[in-house]
Amino acid sequence: MLNTHWGLEAAVEAAAEFLNKAVKPVMVGGPKLRSAHAGGAFVELADASGFALAVMPSAKGQVPEHHPHFIGTYWGAVSTAFCAEIVESADAYLFAGPIFNDYSSVGYSLLLKKEKAIIVQPDRVTIGNGPTFGCVLIKDFLVGLAKKLKHNNTAYENYRRIFVPDGHPLKAAPKEPLRVNVLFKHIQKMLSAETAVIAETGDSWFNCQKLKLPPGCGYEFQMQYGSIGWSVGATLGYAQAVPEKRVIAFIGDGSFQVTAQDVSTMIRNGQRTIIFLINNGGYTIEVEIHDGPYNVINNWNYTGLVDAIHNGEGKCWTTKVRCEEELIEAIETANGPKKDRLCFIEVIVHKDDTSKELLEWGSRVSAANSRPPNPQLTSEAINATCFDFYAPIPVMSTSSCSNVFELGKYRVEFQTVEAAETSSGCCSTKSSSTVSLRPPKQLLIGLPCEAGEFPVLLLLHGFLLSNSFYSQLIQHIASHGFIVIAPQLYTIAGSDTSDEIKSTAAITNWLSEGLQSLLPPHVHANLNKLALAGHSRGGKVSFALALGKEGITTSLKFSALIGIDPVDGMDKGKQTPPPVLTYVPHSFDLDGMAVMVIGTGLGEVKRNPLFPACAPKGVNHEDFFNECRKPACYFVAKDYGHVDMLDDETKGVRGKATYCLCKNGKSREPMRKFVGGVVVAFIKAYLGGDSNELMAIREAGYDAAPIELRSVEFLL
Numbered sequence: 001m002l003n004t005h006w007g008l009e010a011a012v013e014a015a016a017e018f019l020n021k022a023v024k025p026v027m028v029g030g031p032k033l034r035s036a037h038a039g040g041a042f043v044e045l046a047d048a049s050g051f052a053l054a055v056m057p058s059a060k061g062q063v064p065e066h067h068p069h070f071i072g073t074y075w076g077a078v079s080t081a082f083c084a085e086i087v088e089s090a091d092a093y094l095f096a097g098p099i100f101n102d103y104s105s106v107g108y109s110l111l112l113k114k115e116k117a118i119i120v121q122p123d124r125v126t127i128g129n130g131p132t133f134g135c136v137l138i139k140d141f142l143v144g145l146a147k148k149l150k151h152n153n154t155a156y157e158n159y160r161r162i163f164v165p166d167g168h169p170l171k172a173a174p175k176e177p178l179r180v181n182v183l184f185k186h187i188q189k190m191l192s193a194e195t196a197v198i199a200e201t202g203d204s205w206f207n208c209q210k211l212k213l214p215p216g217c218g219y220e221f222q223m224q225y226g227s228i229g230w231s232v233g234a235t236l237g238y239a240q241a242v243p244e245k246r247v248i249a250f251i252g253d254g255s256f257q258v259t260a261q262d263v264s265t266m267i268r269n270g271q272r273t274i275i276f277l278i279n280n281g282g283y284t285i286e287v288e289i290h291d292g293p294y295n296v297i298n299n300w301n302y303t304g305l306v307d308a309i310h311n312g313e314g315k316c317w318t319t320k321v322r323c324e325e326e327l328i329e330a331i332e333t334a335n336g337p338k339k340d341r342l343c344f345i346e347v348i349v350h351k352d353d354t355s356k357e358l359l360e361w362g363s364r365v366s367a368a369n370s371r372p373p374n375p376q377l378t379s380e381a382i383n384a385t386c387f388d389f390y391a392p393i394p395v396m397s398t399s400s401c402s403n404v405f406e407l408g409k410y411r412v413e414f415q416t417v418e419a420a421e422t423s424s425g426c427c428s429t430k431s432s433s434t435v436s437l438r439p440p441k442q443l444l445i446g447l448p449c450e451a452g453e454f455p456v457l458l459l460l461h462g463f464l465l466s467n468s469f470y471s472q473l474i475q476h477i478a479s480h481g482f483i484v485i486a487p488q489l490y491t492i493a494g495s496d497t498s499d500e501i502k503s504t505a506a507i508t509n510w511l512s513e514g515l516q517s518l519l520p521p522h523v524h525a526n527l528n529k530l531a532l533a534g535h536s537r538g539g540k541v542s543f544a545l546a547l548g549k550e551g552i553t554t555s556l557k558f559s560a561l562i563g564i565d566p567v568d569g570m571d572k573g574k575q576t577p578p579p580v581l582t583y584v585p586h587s588f589d590l591d592g593m594a595v596m597v598i599g600t601g602l603g604e605v606k607r608n609p610l611f612p613a614c615a616p617k618g619v620n621h622e623d624f625f626n627e628c629r630k631p632a633c634y635f636v637a638k639d640y641g642h643v644d645m646l647d648d649e650t651k652g653v654r655g656k657a658t659y660c661l662c663k664n665g666k667s668r669e670p671m672r673k674f675v676g677g678v679v680v681a682f683i684k685a686y687l688g689g690d691s692n693e694l695m696a697i698r699e700a701g702y703d704a705a706p707i708e709l710r711s712v713e714f715l716l
Contacts, residue, residue: 007689011125011133011141015094015118016148018127019049022092024155027051028074031058031223032097032138036122039063041142042096048146050153052090054083056098057209061197061219065212069156073209076106077364078357080210081166086159087112094118097138103223107364123716124691134684134691135594135631172324180207180278180353182324186331187248187276191217196238196245200231204250204278206357218245228283229258236262239271246339247273254283254297263306266342267314274334274343277302281351306344315341322348404684404693405677405706408480410448414471417443417518437514440506441487442467446474448481451522455529455687456511457679459486460504462536462643463567464493469650470535476676482683483525485515489538495569495576500541501552504532508545508554529687531560533679536614536642539566540580543624546590549578560686561590562679563597563624565615565642572618581623588627594686595632597625598675601710603642614642628715633698635678636711637671644671670707677706 019025027046033039039062046053046069054074055063063070072080074087087093088111095117102108119126125141126132169181184207191197191211196218199208205221213219220238222230235249256277266273281299303318310316317338321327327347334343420438444467448454457477461467467486474484487507489500508530515525534542539562545552546561569575572583588595599621606613615621625634637644648665650656681693697704698714 007133007135008137008140008144010689011127011136012144012148014127014131014133015125015141015145018118019092019094019145020148020150020152022090022152024090024158025049025051025092025094025152026087026090026155027053027094027096028087028098029053029055029059029063029096030098031056031062032099032122033059033062034097036097036138038097038122038139038142041139041146043067045142045146045149048151049149050151050156051094052086052153052155052159054080054087056095056104057205058099058104058221058223059097060209060221061213061217064215066215069153071156071159075104075209075361076110078106078206078361082159082163084111085162086155089158090116090155092116092118094120096120096142097122099224101224102365103226106361107367109364123695131690132692133689134694135686135689175323175325178321178323178327178347178349180349180355183276183278183327183347183349184208184211186324186327187250188212190248190274190331190335193217194245196220196242196247198231198235198238198247198249200249200251200255201226201228202252202255202283203354203358204231204252206355206361208250209357210355218242218247228252228255230255232256232259232262235273235275236266236269236271239266239273240269243271247271249273249275251275251277252283253277253279253281253300253302256302257297257300260305261309263342263344264309267310267316270314271342272340274345277344277346279346279348280353302346303344316344317341318344318346320346320348404480404680404697405673407476408680410450410479410481412446412475412478413449414474415443415445415447415518417445419443437517439487439510439514441489441503443507444468444471444474444486444488445518446471446478446484446486447519447523448478448483449523452481453524453526454481454483455531455683456483456485456515456525456527457531457533457683458504458508458511459484460489460500460532460534460538460541461486462534462538464654465536465643465646466650466652466654469646469655472647473645473672473676476672477679477683480680480684482680482687483519483523485511489541493537497537497541497544497576498550498578500537501544501550501578504541504545505552505554508532508556508558512556527556530556530558531562531683531687532558533562533564534566535564535645536567537576539563539624540568540576542566543580543588544578546593547580547588549580558593560683561593561595562682563595563621564645564675564679565598565600565603565621566624567615568619568623570612570619571616572623575619581619581627583623583627585626586629588629590629594682595628596678596682597621597628597632597634598678599625599634599636599711600640600642600644600671601636601638602640605641625713630715632715633682633694634711634713635674635705635709637674637705638708638710640671640707644668645675646672674705674707 029042033042052071053069054071057073057075072083074083115128120138122138124132124134125136169185172182191214193216197208198220199205231249231251235247239247303320306318319330321330330345419442467488470486478484489503512527532542568581603615604613604617648668681697685691685694
């Protein structure tokens with residue numbers, strides 16, 4: 001998704017003001033830094049700000065641990081020593097690319113407050129209890145913020161005052177059964193820029209988190225789904241993709257039993273991985289969350305299995321270790337005479353030998369997961385009872401976007417404004433100081449009754465339709481805090497749309513001179529946030545004006561463009577002049593303007609022998625979207641037709657004619673709610689800078705809408 005210039009600047013300014021007021025701010029990196037390619041920008045922000053720097057557990061390896069302000073992994077009660085105390089006592093914290101779930105929040109027990117937080121996701125920024133700025137890329141935001149922050153290293157200095165270096169495991173007696181903490185003492189010495197660590201789901205999560213990664217050492221850790229067995233395939237893939245590094249994988253016996261066969265491919269491809277198979281006789285992490293007989297597994301002969309897979313083909317070496325002396329010898333062999341092959345080291349440890357972090361984490365996650373179900377309680381409310389900070393974080397689901405498909409909080413009033421007396425210059429596209437306070441065309445205006453400043457949407461009607469047929473759709477959109485202006489462009493029209501394009505341009509130029517005088521004194525139009533939408537032929541006209549067809553321009557700039565089942569003529573080669581479609585993919589040059597196209601599945605179907613298809617293939621929504629560039633989104637309603645978003649009742653001969661083409665009465669309501677909802681979500685994102693609802697619809701996809709969808713696509 002492209003940044004909106006306004007949204008990026010506003011987000012940076014608001015965040016800088018928030019953080020510059022703080023006494024001891026901190027910053028925490030999350031796993032989405034990787035997908036956003038924002039790790040470098042995050043480190044640059046740390047350099048510029050002086051803030052104490054931590055990472056979430058699933059972001060370990062994304063930030064260099066030798067950074068002078070690095071304080072470790074923030075993971076609530078199981079954080080690196082002294083890290084949680086600094087983060088949770090801060091008066092402001094910036095989370096960049098976080099994922100908050102039951103695992104990363106230790107059963108929703110983080111001691112954080114939303115009013116102190118800035119949450120930076122890949123495409124939006126939320127500041128405390130205040131605004132959310134949408135269409136803001138995380139990398140650009142971090143770069144911009146680094147230029148605005150005052151240097152403040154108070155939190156890091158506090159960390160240095162309380163920090164006590166790590167202790168060391170108790171020295172093992174000769175031939176004493178191997179302990180896990182002794183194992184990882186020796187693993188730490190193996191790490192370098194030429195190695196990469198892969199940590200399987202389970203106690204390896206916690207033991208590997210405590211490893212200190214030297215510069216250049218890779219690290220992979222999968223927390224989002226907690227998938228056991230994940231690391232075996234991940235080890236295979238990493239070693240194949242980065243052959244210059246030697247992968248060191250830590251895999252529990254239970255996890256290995258799920259995906260053990262991938263070792264065959266490792267051997268066949270000549271990989272030099274070292275696998276430490278930690279055999280403690282069961283699913284230890286599950287024991288700590290919910291114990292039971294299902295956590296006990298058959299004890300395989302793991303080295304024997306790998307030897308059988310090897311079968312003398314390729315290079316592979318296996319061994320079992322039961323004490324520190326055998327471990328040291330195995331590591332020396334793997335790094336010495338056997339360094340050219342896969343080394344499989346089975347480490348046999350006691351079934352109760354777990355990290356203290358797993359014990360703490362398991363008890364908290366168990367408590368969170370065992371809460372009694374309550375079907376009347378929303379997920380947000382459940383989270384709020386467990387984790388004060390987690391609940392307000394936007395969780396993309398159908399429940400978080402469903403409100404845009406209903407009427408909003410504003411009461412709506414309508415005004416009908418008659419046109420100025422026509423003259424030869426009534427459709428001039430040039431603004432003038434003598435422009436009449438009356439508009440060039442008759443307008444139907446829907447506006448919030450409450451006081452405020454509101455963005456503006458210009459909505460063009462379809463072929464031979466009245467603007468009054470859109471009253472219920474206008475009400476839906478306006479009730480969410482927008483001024484909707486629907487001109488009556490004509491009553492009779494030929495095939496040429498040039499006059500409609502000129503009229504729309506003239507109305508747009510009139511807005512800055514005449515609109516405010518028609519509004520109540522407590523309602524103000526924000527013409528810096530202006531969107532253009534059109535239905536059917538009006539959709540074509542909207543695209544034509546935005547593309548500058550016929551050389552027509554406007555004095556005001558549109559920030560978003562919406563085509564509601566747009567139609568460019570009767571068929572390919574039979575386009576109405578001036579043609580909009582070129583049939584060249586992504587050819588619409590709209591200077592970065594965001595576009596949404598809404599289509600109907602039945603619009604291309606001939607429903608009545610007296611009428612042609614309303615939106616024929618070759619000139620309809622599909623063709624318009626194919627020519628859009630980023631950012632753009634596309635929705636197609638499966639079982640609805642071309643005019644099913646109109647009012648329940650449309651009067652007059654033309655209104656009754658729409659009944660022959662599509663649905664009528666209350667059966668139109670679901671489609672109208674859908675169109676109104678996605679329009680609201682879209683213009684909130686690109687006019688208001690709040691992309692929460694649009695991203696919720698994107699992530700929920702087909703499940704988000706009050707109707708069945710045939711297509712949902714985003715170009716971002």
